[in-house]
Amino acid sequence: MGPPIIGVSKHIQHIRELVDHVAHTGLNTVISGESGVGKEVVAQNLYSRSPRLGKPFIKINCAALPEGLLESELFGYEKGAFTGAEQKRRGKFQLAHGGVLLLDEIGDMSLPLQAKLLHVLQSGEFTPLGSEKELRTDTWVIAATNHDLKQDIAEGKFREDLFYRLNIIKIHIPPLRERPEDIPPLVDFYVKEYAEQLGGENIEIPSPRVIDRMMQYGWPGNVRELQNVLKRMMVLGNCDQIVNELFANQSENIGGPAPVSDIKRPVSLSDLLDLEGENSPESESFSLKAIKRKAVDQVEREIISYVLDKTDWNRSKAAKILKISYKTLLYKISDLAITPPPGKKR
Amino acid sequence: MATNPRVLIIDDTEEVLSALCKYFDEQGYEVVSADNGLDALKLLDEDIPGFDLVITDLVLPNVSGVAVISIVKKKFPKVPVIAITGWGEHPEALAREAQADLVLEKPFKLPDLEKAARKLIAGGTGR
Numbered sequence: 057m058g059p060p061i062i063g064v065s066k067h068i069q070h071i072r073e074l075v076d077h078v079a080h081t082g083l084n085t086v087i088s089g090e091s092g093v094g095k096e097v098v099a100q101n102l103y104s105r106s107p108r109l110g111k112p113f114i115k116i117n118c119a120a121l122p123e124g125l126l127e128s129e130l131f132g133y134e135k136g137a138f139t140g141a142e143q144k145r146r147g148k149f150q151l152a153h154g155g156v157l158l159l160d161e162i163g164d165m166s167l168p169l170q171a172k173l174l175h176v177l178q179s180g181e182f183t184p185l186g187s188e189k190e191l192r193t194d195t196w197v198i199a200a201t202n203h204d205l206k207q208d209i210a211e212g213k214f215r216e217d218l219f220y221r222l223n224i225i226k227i228h229i230p231p232l233r234e235r236p237e238d239i240p241p242l243v244d245f246y247v248k249e250y251a252e253q254l255g256g257e258n259i260e261i262p263s264p265r266v267i268d269r270m271m272q273y274g275w276p277g278n279v280r281e282l283q284n285v286l287k288r289m290m291v292l293g294n295c296d297q298i299v300n301e302l303f304a305n306q307s308e309n310i311g312g313p314a315p316v317s318d319i320k321r322p323v324s325l326s327d328l329l330d331l332e333g334e335n336s337p338e339s340e341s342f343s344l345k346a347i348k349r350k351a352v353d354q355v356e357r358e359i360i361s362y363v364l365d366k367t368d369w370n371r372s373k374a375a376k377i378l379k380i381s382y383k384t385l386l387y388k389i390s391d392l393a394i395t396p397p398p399g400k401k402r
Numbered sequence: 403m404a405t406n407p408r409v410l411i412i413d414d415t416e417e418v419l420s421a422l423c424k425y426f427d428e429q430g431y432e433v434v435s436a437d438n439g440l441d442a443l444k445l446l447d448e449d450i451p452g453f454d455l456v457i458t459d460l461v462l463p464n465v466s467g468v469a470v471i472s473i474v475k476k477k478f479p480k481v482p483v484i485a486i487t488g489w490g491e492h493p494e495a496l497a498r499e500a501q502a503d504l505v506l507e508k509p510f511k512l513p514d515l516e517k518a519a520r521k522l523i524a525g526g527t528g529r
């Protein structure tokens with residue numbers, strides 16, 4: 057299940073060592089780091105090295121579900137517990153019994169639900185909705201977050217007692233830009249994997265020079281963005297151009313999403329795409345397909361930035377407005393390298 | 403005691419750690435120290451003679467003091483553990499749940515800590 061933790065930086069070496077020393081303990085763990093840094097990979101590696109391997113590994117995203125639904129997903133319900141509960145349903149705590157429950161995006165859990173989670177962690181027992189019986193659960197709880205939970209506590213959004221109860225083991229994964237030396241081994245690993253998937257001959261892979269440039273880039277979407285870029289390189293070819301685009305988009309994004317007033321001003325698409333300049337039909341890289349993708353990317357980036365701006369970077373809200381799944385939104389944020397305005401956490 | 407007792411001291415605040423080490427050293431203990439939980443776990447795993455006592459702060463980078471206590475109590479149930487904590491910190495209750503033999507709130511007097519340490523090593527309750 058999942059890849060090994062790839063990397064040669066001292067951060068990654070330290071994380072591997074930590075995983076080796078704590079995987080057998082089953083003590084509550086918090087894994088923190090920006091989106092796409094590998095929090096789930098670390099959780100999977102903890103599980104694979106633990107005596108719980110072979111037991112269930114259950115994951116739930118606390119940001120993707122509204123409060124009521126998240127509660128019934130976690131604890132389950134009896135038939136008739138609420139309108140629509142036509143069948144009894146087992147909760148994640150029951151499903152994960154003996155194994156691991158990964159609570160993803162724990163920082164987005166509501167305060168009332170935090171209280172209920174705290175109760176489960178203290179007592180090892182939980183009650184399905186509409187039930188009288190407390191059920192026992194032996195579940196290794198691993199929480200992941202891209203929030204600064206200390207900050208959330210200061211703002212009254214996260215319970216301090218829950219924080220300490222979860223943080224028995226803490227594993228922080230620094231962003232990829234702070235450990236560029238991990239890029240070559242990651243590229244190596246995923247080039248092999250994707251080459252196998254793509255199966256064709258003459259797949260273009262990034263040259264050492266391209267990898268060098270990749271090591272200079274900021275990777276706001278971290279390893280997930282790196283994977284997307286690699287896939288694009290191997291499917292479309294032309295690694296040089298793709299790496300150039302990364303830097304071009306990065307400078308466009310400095311200062312965060314376009315201010316609202318900019319979006320309202322009608323812009324000509326040919327301006328936007330620089331059809332007179334770099335992307336002119338005279339240019340070598342010109343092709344309808346490439347331009348079309350660039351145009352779609354531009355439009356998506358504008359719209360998503362706009363909605364994120366409006367929702368104050370509340371990504372679950374933004375996903376709902378955009379009518380795309382939360383996952384898709386996160387993917388697009390990283391793929392399109394949309395960065396939050398200064399002072400906003402990503 | 404025939405030989406000098408061996409104590410593992412864990413604290414991430416450098417001044418606290420060095421003050422503790424210095425004091426226990428002066429009192430005739432053999433002192434080994436770590437400034438984070440992972441290093442402490444490594445020492446516990448690698449150290450051949452073993453420790454007669456562990457003294458740990460609770461809030462630590464990576465592996466918390468609470469984790470160190472549970473792990474020590476599982477692997478070496480006979481080794482006594484003293485938790486030292488900033489006052490009013492939530493992990494205090496967690497340290498008790500993890501079966502720390504004694505939880506001492508900062509600030510405390512070094513001689514009091516050492517007296518408790520001596521009693522625990524001798525097989526007492528440390529109180």
Ligand SMILES: Nc1ncnc2c1ncn2[C@@H]1O[C@H](COP(=O)(O)OP(=O)(O)OP(=O)(O)O)[C@@H](O)[C@H]1O
Pocket residue numbers: 059060061062063089090091092093094095096097098160200202279280283386
């Ligand atoms: N050190 C690593 N070695 C190998 N693969 C990695 C590593 N870090 C991340 N990845 C890969 O990058 C992708 C994103 O990682 P992952 O899903 O673990 O990130 P995450 O921190 O959980 O992100 P999010 O906050 O968006 O949930 C996954 O496909 C994962 O396999």
Ligand SMILES: [Mg+2]
Pocket residue numbers: 095096160200
């Ligand atoms: Mg994840």
